[in-house]
Amino acid sequence: MSIKFSPLTEVQLKALQQLTTGIQQEQITWLNGYFQGLAGSVAVGSTTEVRPEEQPAEAAGALPLTILYGTHTGRSEALAKALSQKAAERNIKSVIKPMDDYKTKQLKDEKNLLVIVSTHGEGEPPEMAEDFYFFLTGKRVPKLDGLNYSVLALGDKSYKLFCQTGVDMNQALSKAGAKPLLPILKCDVDYEDDAEKWGEAVLAELAKQQPNASSAPVQTAAKSEVASYSKKNPFAATVLDKVQITGRDSDKEVYHLELSLEGSGITYEPGDALGVIAQNPPQLVDDIIATLGVIDQEVVETRIGKLPFNEALKHHYEVTLLTRDVIEKYAEKTGIEAVKAILEDDKKLDDYLYGHDVLDLLHEFPFKLTATEFLELLRPLPPRLYSISSSQEAVEDEVHITVSRVRYENKGRKRYGACSTFLADRLQIDDEVLIYIDKNPNFRLPQNGTPIIMVGAGTGIAPYRAFLQQRESAELKGKSWLFFGERHFASDFLYQLEWQKYLQKGFLEKIDLAFSRDQKEKVYVQHKLLEQQKELFEWINNGAIFYLCGDMKYMARDVQAALLEIIQTQGGMTEEQAKAYFKKLKKEKRFMADVY
Ligand SMILES: Cc1cc2nc3c(=O)[nH]c(=O)nc-3n(C[C@H](O)[C@H](O)[C@H](O)COP(=O)(O)OP(=O)(O)OC[C@H]3O[C@@H](n4cnc5c(N)ncnc54)[C@H](O)[C@@H]3O)c2cc1C
Numbered sequence: 001m002s003i004k005f006s007p008l009t010e011v012q013l014k015a016l017q018q019l020t021t022g023i024q025q026e027q028i029t030w031l032n033g034y035f036q037g038l039a040g041s042v043a044v045g046s047t048t049e050v051r052p053e054e055q056p057a058e059a060a061g062a063l064p065l066t067i068l069y070g071t072h073t074g075r076s077e078a079l080a081k082a083l084s085q086k087a088a089e090r091n092i093k094s095v096i097k098p099m100d101d102y103k104t105k106q107l108k109d110e111k112n113l114l115v116i117v118s119t120h121g122e123g124e125p126p127e128m129a130e131d132f133y134f135f136l137t138g139k140r141v142p143k144l145d146g147l148n149y150s151v152l153a154l155g156d157k158s159y160k161l162f163c164q165t166g167v168d169m170n171q172a173l174s175k176a177g178a179k180p181l182l183p184i185l186k187c188d189v190d191y192e193d194d195a196e197k198w199g200e201a202v203l204a205e206l207a208k209q210q211p212n213a214s215s216a217p218v219q220t221a222a223k224s225e226v227a228s229y230s231k232k233n234p235f236a237a238t239v240l241d242k243v244q245i246t247g248r249d250s251d252k253e254v255y256h257l258e259l260s261l262e263g264s265g266i267t268y269e270p271g272d273a274l275g276v277i278a279q280n281p282p283q284l285v286d287d288i289i290a291t292l293g294v295i296d297q298e299v300v301e302t303r304i305g306k307l308p309f310n311e312a313l314k315h316h317y318e319v320t321l322l323t324r325d326v327i328e329k330y331a332e333k334t335g336i337e338a339v340k341a342i343l344e345d346d347k348k349l350d351d352y353l354y355g356h357d358v359l360d361l362l363h364e365f366p367f368k369l370t371a372t373e374f375l376e377l378l379r380p381l382p383p384r385l386y387s388i389s390s391s392q393e394a395v396e397d398e399v400h401i402t403v404s405r406v407r408y409e410n411k412g413r414k415r416y417g418a419c420s421t422f423l424a425d426r427l428q429i430d431d432e433v434l435i436y437i438d439k440n441p442n443f444r445l446p447q448n449g450t451p452i453i454m455v456g457a458g459t460g461i462a463p464y465r466a467f468l469q470q471r472e473s474a475e476l477k478g479k480s481w482l483f484f485g486e487r488h489f490a491s492d493f494l495y496q497l498e499w500q501k502y503l504q505k506g507f508l509e510k511i512d513l514a515f516s517r518d519q520k521e522k523v524y525v526q527h528k529l530l531e532q533q534k535e536l537f538e539w540i541n542n543g544a545i546f547y548l549c550g551d552m553k554y555m556a557r558d559v560q561a562a563l564l565e566i567i568q569t570q571g572g573m574t575e576e577q578a579k580a581y582f583k584k585l586k587k588e589k590r591f592m593a594d595v596y
Pocket residue numbers: 273278320321353354355356384385386387388402403404405406407408416417418419420421459460462594595596
């Protein structure tokens with residue numbers, strides 16, 4: 001970047017030159033985080049993003065409104081910003097804050113608070129929302145009887161603790177005496193329309209308090225006609241290539257897919273995911289229709305209008321897995337006691353949810369349903385996300401993904417994951433697939449050559465391929481260290497030749513491999529981290545960024561535990577100090593996780 005064309009004044013430029021003369025890598029990393037933090041506090045569009053202590057005195061009659069968001073993958077943030085924009089269209093000025101930048105002592109002075117928050121992990125708050133969450137649900141929360149509030153909770157019904165963070169925050173606000181403007185809205189994966197309606201309704205409520213606010217949005221300039229592809233308006237990408245990258249002897253099937261984005265204008269960054277509009281396995285659709293005994297072409301009313309039943313099942317409803325919600329609706333509709341019993345026991349429910357699909361319900365607890373009644377039980381088929389394994393700097397009009405094919409057998413029936421088998425089996429080269437980019441601002445590669453430690457198992461390696469492609473394109477040979485884990489060296493070393501090439505060229509400095517089943521003792525990535533702990537801690541302590549990608553249930557937990565142990569041992573810290581150090585890493589975005 002040329003300093004010559006910077007927007008800085010001469011005095012600022014001089015100060016910058018003084019500051020950066022002889023600067024150390026660690027200091028650059030710190031400054032990078034500092035300036036990112038500053039950038040996060042700058043006004044965006046009509047959004048006023050200011051620190052609470054710097055808030056201007058309220059304009060006469062103006063409604064004080066704070067919008068707080070807690071996010072991991074950025075959806076709550078985008079909704080908060082859109083809501084703030086909508087508020088501005090009604091003459092309502094809002095202050096919008098990420099939860100990790102909110103001073104909790106401000107809470108007692110708030111008058112109107114809108115909370116938009118997702119749930120992650122297994123019913124946990126997103127990392128950046130943790131402090132606010134624990135404050136709000138803890139003993140120190142003040143009396144909030146002067147506060148009006150509403151909570152928009154994002155979640156996914158396929159997780160057991162659906163929208164738990166939003167639910168807990170809603171309960172805590174109510175317990176502290178705050179008054180709900182509207183009841184909490186819990187949103188599943190198809191949250192967009194409901195979230196928009198909630199926003200309109202909550203702003204209409206708020207408008208009643210402010211004399212000059214309009215009860216409906218003021219007409220603004222017509223929206224741009226430029227096509228922008230999104231979940232609601234996906235792009236039809238052509239399959240350019242598809243290859244299986246696990247060996248014949250592997251017990252896994254992982255595919256590398258290359259898709260064309262030509263003509264779409266779509267851009268993405270390493271760390272983003274590709275949203276794929278899934279299609280259900282045709283055999284399962286046929287079996288469901290046969291079991292229900294309905295006509296496959298029967299035209300039924302769906303959320304998106306009238307459709308033939310088989311078409312609706314194939315494209316629009318989730319049938320390959322079960323959620324609590326579906327079982328609840330089935331129990332209510334059928335009144336079958338055995339189905340109710342599943343819901344009454346958490347362990348039974350967990351066991352039933354894993355490895356069962358909608359057809360199991362119909363087989364095991366038969367009940368006569370019409371096609372329409374059946375559809376009413378189901379949730380919309382959500383798109384599936386795949387970490388992008390390419391950099392646009394390298395592949396330009398293409399996007400690559402790395403897909404593990406989900407297949408298993410239960411109760412004598414073969415089962416196939418909806419999207420992974422659609423991509424791996426049913427989609428052929430030259431076919432089209434509907435896609436969009438799912439941005440992930442919380443898994444980013446720095447522009448400079450800051451050292452990076454990349455830890456991933458299985459398809460968790462995908463974003464690191466994008467990272468190194470990006471670094472090669474930018475000719476950045478900064479320190480980089482890859483830890484990769486899978487089952488067998490011979491069959492599961494994904495993209496082996498590419499890592500070797502990066503090692504030779506110097507874009508990858510170190511690689512450590514954990515093939516769990518190549519020896520008697522199981523070896524996983526966390527063991528490799530512990531083996532290398534001295535050097536690893538030096539890297540981290542000198543400013544390296546630690547990335548973690550892949551399995552959420554086991555690997556993420558074990559890697560984080562190993563990392564804490566390393567910080568404690570190598571840093572000579574107590575457990576508490578190590579936890580604080582780790583927390584600081586997360587806050588400075590020097591520990592970033594993309595797990596699923
Ligand atoms: C941010 C993000 C990034 C991701 N990146 C990738 C990626 O890069 N590559 C990748 O392959 N995936 C990735 N995933 C996962 C991906 O989105 C899908 O969840 C995955 O492909 C499965 O979807 P599916 O439609 O094929 O299976 P589904 O139809 O969703 O079926 C999955 C269900 O099958 C059941 N099941 C699966 N295996 C078994 C078993 N052995 N025994 C019993 N039951 C079983 C479980 O109930 C499971 O919930 C990512 C997910 C997220 C959220």
